[in-house]
Amino acid sequence: MNSTKMKALVLTRYRGSDAAELRDVRRPRAARGEVLVRVHAAGLNPVDYKTRDGMLKVVQRYPLPVVMGNELSGVVEELGEGVASFAPGDRVFARMPKDTMGGLAEYAVVPEQFLAKMPASIDFNTAAGVPLAGLTALQALRDELHVGRGSRIFIPGGAGGVGTFAIQLAKWLGAEVTTTASPRGRALVEALGADVVIDYTKERFEERLRDMDGAFDLLGGETLLKSFGVVKRGGKVVSIAGMPEPETARKDLGRGLFLRALFWLASYKIRAVARKHGVSYRYLFMHPDGAELAELAGLIDAGTVRPVIDRVFALNDVAEAFAYLESGRAKGKVVVEIAGVTA
Numbered sequence: 001m002n003s004t005k006m007k008a009l010v011l012t013r014y015r016g017s018d019a020a021e022l023r024d025v026r027r028p029r030a031a032r033g034e035v036l037v038r039v040h041a042a043g044l045n046p047v048d049y050k051t052r053d054g055m056l057k058v059v060q061r062y063p064l065p066v067v068m069g070n071e072l073s074g075v076v077e078e079l080g081e082g083v084a085s086f087a088p089g090d091r092v093f094a095r096m097p098k099d100t101m102g103g104l105a106e107y108a109v110v111p112e113q114f115l116a117k118m119p120a121s122i123d124f125n126t127a128a129g130v131p132l133a134g135l136t137a138l139q140a141l142r143d144e145l146h147v148g149r150g151s152r153i154f155i156p157g158g159a160g161g162v163g164t165f166a167i168q169l170a171k172w173l174g175a176e177v178t179t180t181a182s183p184r185g186r187a188l189v190e191a192l193g194a195d196v197v198i199d200y201t202k203e204r205f206e207e208r209l210r211d212m213d214g215a216f217d218l219l220g221g222e223t224l225l226k227s228f229g230v231v232k233r234g235g236k237v238v239s240i241a242g243m244p245e246p247e248t249a250r251k252d253l254g255r256g257l258f259l260r261a262l263f264w265l266a267s268y269k270i271r272a273v274a275r276k277h278g279v280s281y282r283y284l285f286m287h288p289d290g291a292e293l294a295e296l297a298g299l300i301d302a303g304t305v306r307p308v309i310d311r312v313f314a315l316n317d318v319a320e321a322f323a324y325l326e327s328g329r330a331k332g333k334v335v336v337e338i339a340g341v342t343a
Contacts, residue, residue: 003027008067008105009318014054017322020068022315028102028109030080035110037074037092041128041312042103044325044334045070045161051101052322058262059244059253059285060098069103070096072110073118073127074338083112091118093297095131095288104318106338116293119300125312129161129333134296134305136240136286137166137216141173144238144282145214149174154215154230156205156223158194159185161333162240163218164308167192170216172304178212180205180223185331188308206230217241225273233278243267244283252285308332 006027011020030036047070050056073093076086086092094103094110102108118127141147147170155166158179170177171193178196181189186197198205209230217224220241227237245267249259267283274281299305310330313321315338325334 006106007315008102009069009315010065011052011062011068012065014052014057014064016053017319019052020318020322022318023065025067025105027107030078030083030109032081033083033112034080035083035086035092035112035115036077036080037072037094037108037110037115038077039072039074039103039106039108039338040124041073041338042069042336043071043129043132044321044336045132046325047132049322049326058259062099062101066100067102067105067108069101069105069108070098071128071131072096072103072108072338073124074108077107080109080112085112086115086117091124091127092116093118093127093131093293094290095135095286095293097288098285104315104336104338112290114288114290114293116290116297119297121301121303122307124339125335125337126307126309129309129335130165130296130300130307131288131293132286133162133333134165134169134307135289135292136162136284137169138292138296139286139289140216140238140240140284141166141170141175144284145216145236147173147175147214151175151213152178152211154178154205154209154212154227155194155218156180156200156215156227157218158189158192158197159331160218161330164188164192164332165305166216166218167194168305169299172299178205178209188331192306192308214238224270228274228277228279228281231277231279236280236282237274238282238284240284240286242281242283243270244285245271245281248283248285252287309335311335312337 076090211232217239246260310332
């Protein structure tokens with residue numbers, strides 16, 4: 001490698017759409033147990049703009065400046081000492097470490113255990129949209145909701161980035177899936193396998209549904225609160241858009257009593273509604289996992305799961321990509337193409 005510099009999206013301060021900017025920064029090197037990846041594309045997710053706006057500082061405060069980006073696809077450039085699972089030239093994808101990020105750049109270092117070989121059947125842009133949303137859906141449905149053959153699962157907002165994976169993975173696990181969608185998103189969620197689609201512009205799901213085994217909430221707010229009423233007693237609601245609760249601090253973040261107490265207070269109203277309906281509540285912060293990512297790659301190559309990409313932006317247009325994601329109009333994932341970036 002000739003140059004020691006690379007282009008990257010750098011968070012320089014918290015809050016505001018202009019808090020992150022494209023900069024030339026030093027190219028990283030792979031330490032022991034790490035892989036240097038030449039990034040071809042990076043996925044965008046709500047966690048990115050929430051991080052930029054300082055909404056997650058209580059959970060993860062980054063020393064600034066820091067390179068943004070939580071998922072990527074690319075090609076292995078070099079290996080750190082001790083790495084045995086990959087070789088230079090391998091096409092790979094990853095959910096980046098939560099404490100470092102770094103995917104929105106021309107090069108990124110990834111711990112070996114978080115990396116997996118890309119599905120052979122898709123391109124880099126499509127692969128970049130898989131790791132965070134795909135792992136979130138898999139961990140919520142299989143590990144938290146224990147979805148299995150015959151489960152009746154409610155997934156509101158199924159046309160979004162996580163929702164498109166959740167519908168397909170729930171079907172793969174054997175569930176009957178109910179979701180909500182606008183008329184514009186209806187054809188998409190039906191094509192992905194949803195059994196029942198409720199048009200939220202015309203109907204109230206809480207008036208149609210009863211005795212669901214569980215719900216995977218992607219929207220938060222009133223949708224989350226109303227979801228408790230459609231799940232049977234003894235069932236469970238898992239959310240990625242509500243308020244973290246004490247188990248989130250202990251299990252997902254490995255944090256102590258202070259954060260657990262803070263989350264206990266913050267989630268009190270939600271947990272009270274859950275108790276009223278005899279339903280348990282869990283907020284999930286997903287975790288990177290290369291082995292599970294390899295499992296998703298297998299499902300994609302088998303045709304069981306089809307990643308849905310809404311739009312692809314160039315890195316030079318990353319501000320526009322953020323604005324589009326924040327607009328809430330995306331059906332599927334928003335991706336930033338890194339390869340070929342110009343100064």
